[in-house]
Amino acid sequence: MEIFINKLQNHIEHVKRVGEHCTTEETTKQALILPLLDILGFSPYDPTKVLAEFAADFPGVKATERVDYALYCNGQPVMFIEAKPYVANLTNHAPQLSRYFNSSLGVTIGAITNGKEWRFFTDLINPNVMDEKPFLTVDFMKHKAEELVQLAEFKHDNFHVEKLRFFAEENQYIQQFKAVIKKCINEVDIDFVRYVAQQANVQRQLNTKFLETIQPFVKQAVEQAISDTVVKGLSSPTIITAQPIEPKPTKIEETTAINNVPVDIIHPENEKIITTKEEQDLYRIVNELFPETELIGKDTESYYSILFQNKNNRWIFRYDINRKRPTIQFIVPIDEQRRIELSRAGLEVQTNGHVFLDKPEHIYRAVGILRDCLEYCSNDENFKRVLNT
Numbered sequence: 565m566e567i568f569i570n571k572l573q574n575h576i577e578h579v580k581r582v583g584e585h586c587t588t589e590e591t592t593k594q595a596l597i598l599p600l601l602d603i604l605g606f607s608p609y610d611p612t613k614v615l616a617e618f619a620a621d622f623p624g625v626k627a628t629e630r631v632d633y634a635l636y637c638n639g640q641p642v643m644f645i646e647a648k649p650y651v652a653n654l655t656n657h658a659p660q661l662s663r664y665f666n667s668s669l670g671v672t673i674g675a676i677t678n679g680k681e682w683r684f685f686t687d688l689i690n691p692n693v694m695d696e697k698p699f700l701t702v703d704f705m706k707h708k709a710e711e712l713v714q715l716a717e718f719k720h721d722n723f724h725v726e727k728l729r730f731f732a733e734e735n736q737y738i739q740q741f742k743a744v745i746k747k748c749i750n751e752v753d754i755d756f757v758r759y760v761a762q763q764a765n766v767q768r769q770l771n772t773k774f775l776e777t778i779q780p781f782v783k784q785a786v787e788q789a790i791s792d793t794v795v796k797g798l799s800s801p802t803i804i805t806a807q808p809i810e811p812k813p814t815k816i817e818e819t820t821a822i823n824n825v826p827v828d829i830i831h832p833e834n835e836k837i838i839t840t841k842e843e844q845d846l847y848r849i850v851n852e853l854f855p856e857t858e859l860i861g862k863d864t865e866s867y868y869s870i871l872f873q874n875k876n877n878r879w880i881f882r883y884d885i886n887r888k889r890p891t892i893q894f895i896v897p898i899d900e901q902r903r904i905e906l907s908r909a910g911l912e913v914q915t916n917g918h919v920f921l922d923k924p925e926h927i928y929r930a931v932g933i934l935r936d937c938l939e940y941c942s943n944d945e946n947f948k949r950v951l952n953t
Contacts, residue, residue, distance in 0.1 A: 565713065565716065568603070568713075568716055568719070569713065571603045572603060572712060572715065575599060575600055575603060575704075576704045578596075578599070579596055579679060579680050579704045580704070580705070582595055582596075583596065583650050583679060583680055584650070586649065586650040586679060587649065587650070587651070588649055589647055589648060589649045591649075591650075592647060592648070592649050592650045592678060592679045593632070593647050595679070596650065596679025596680070597633075597645070597647055597677060597679050598614075600682075601614060601633070601635070601645075604715070604718050604719050604720060605719050605720030605721055606635050606720050612636055612639070613635065613636050613637075613720060614633055614634075614635060614636070615633070615634045615636065615641075616632065616633055617630045617631075617632070618630060618631045618632075618633065618634035618641070618644070619631075629663070629664075631644045631645070631646060631661065631664045632645055632646050632647040633645040633647070634671075635720075635723075637720065637723050640670060641670060641671050642670075642671060642673065642723060642725060643671060643673040643674065643675065643718075643723075644661060644664050644665060644671055644673075644674045644675070645661075645674070645675045645676070645677065646661040646674070646675070646676045646677075647676075647677060647678075647679075648676065648677065648678045649678060650678050650679050650680060651678070652678045654676055654677070654678060654681055654683055661674050661675075661676055661685070661694070662674075662694045665685070665687070665694040666692060666693055666694055672686055672687055672692075672725055672729065673685070673686055673725065673728055674686070674694055680703065680704045680705055681701065681702065681703045681704070681705075682700075682701070682702045683698035683700075683701050683702075684698050684699060684700040684701075684702075684718075684732075685697075685698050685699065686699055686728070686729060686732045688729070688732060688733055688736060699731075699732035699733075699735050699736050700714060700732070700735055702714070702715060706935065714731075714735075717731050749786055749790070749910075750908050750909065750910055752779060752782055752783040752786060754772065754775050754776070754779070756782070757775045757778060757779050757782045758770055758775055760782050760785075761775065761778065761782075766778075787910065790925075791923055791925055791926075827841060828840050828841060829844070831863065834865070836865045837863050837864060837865055838863075839861075839863045839868065840885055842885055842890070842923075842924050843861070843863065843868040843883060843885065843924075844861075845924040845925070846868070846870075846883055846924040846927060847859075847861040847870065849924060849925065849927055849928070850870055850880070850927065850934065853928075853931060853934065854934070854938065857872070857938060858872070858873045858874065859871065859872065859880065860873075860874045862876075862879075866884070866886070867882040867883060867884045867886075867893075868882070868883045868884075868885070869881070869882050869883070870883075872938065872941035872942070873941075875941075877947060878895075878941040878947065879895055879941075880894070880895060880934065880937045880938065880941060881893060881894045881895065881934075881937060883921065884918075889920050889922060890920070890921050890922065891914070891918040891919060891920055891921060892918065892919050892921040892927070892930075893917065893918050893919075894917075894919070894930075894933055894934075894936075894937050895937050895940055895941065896933065896936045896937050896940050897917060898913060898917040898919070898933075902933055902936070905932055905933065906919055906929070906930060906933065909929035909930065910926075910929060911926065911929055911930060
């Protein structure tokens with residue numbers, strides 16, 4: 565498995581490095597898709613394992629239609645792959661794959677990919693009818709290789725249809741359960757309040773009026789339980805990176821701590837700049853979330869920033885603890901969709917787009933927004949100067 569992970573890691577870096585140069589479907593196939601198939605043990609040079617432009621006389625399939633790749637095990641096709649250009653959005657782009665899938669009784673696994681994202685389908689809902697939603701989505705731009713060990717299920721020497729169907733069913737249930745659990749945590753509806761009260765053995769009649777009375781208490785308990793769990797996970801000794809000295813940030817390898825809890829750091833040249841333990845915790849959490857990204861903390865008298873690649877204009881967010889309630893401002897605008905995302909995560913958004921962040925660990929609730937910020941800061945086009953003509 566270690567060798568597989570190393571190969572996968574190298575491939576991910578390859579995709580990130582050359583992906584934007586794959587402007588056509590054919591280039592995407594040659595540069596991004598076939599190399600991954602090779603890592604999975606489906607050699608593109610072996611027609612007994614990979615057959616390109618696969619055509620078959622299936623009912624419902626047009627005579628001129630061909631699926632881009634059919635993968636073979638033991639002389640039988642086991643998986644169809646539809647390829648799209650690197651820049652293509654894969655949503656609503658699998659009708660041809662669906663027709664091939666639905667018409668071939670022997671193939672129950674299908675995939676559509678643009679080289680950087682792979683979506684895998686099967687027929688869990690209706691036999692021989694491809695599900696509308698994938699049972700597994702792998703995005704090389706968002707995941708680390710260590711998190712993609714699920715791809716090992718598709719290796720040639722490990723490819724078993726029934727095992728994959730069980731894997732797909734397991735993934736589907738987990739995703740459904742996660743959605744329900746998130747909804748319960750975010751909304752804390754009456755049914756959830758009733759369950760908590762029953763498990764807590766509350767000695768009261770659990771009628772609707774009483775449940776509505778304790779609903780805010782249950783919500784607060786949920787928030788505290790999540791925070792306690794996160795804090796416990798962060799409580800192990802860690803090297804704290806102090807915040808930079810103006811104008812150029814620098815890293816300090818060790819800081820004074822009491823019981824492994826960082827203490828406030830006073831700037832050696834400006835006593836008004838104090839890097840609080842909350843700011844240090846925030847820096848540590850964000851770096852744990854994105855360990856492969858160069859992120860530097862920078863403190864000022866007004867706010868604390870996380871900089872992308874140590875560039876002052878590419879700040880991921882600005883954190884202001886000098887208020888009654890600490891706030892955070894992201895570099896991307898908080899549009900309606902992001903506002904809904906933050907609200908559903910239990911974060912309060914102000915009219916100016918700033919977000920209340922009462923505790924550093926609440927940043928875990930905004931991981932999607934953080935990814936948007938990283939993507940924005942990674943794009944040089946967003947920082948080109950506009951020259952007056």
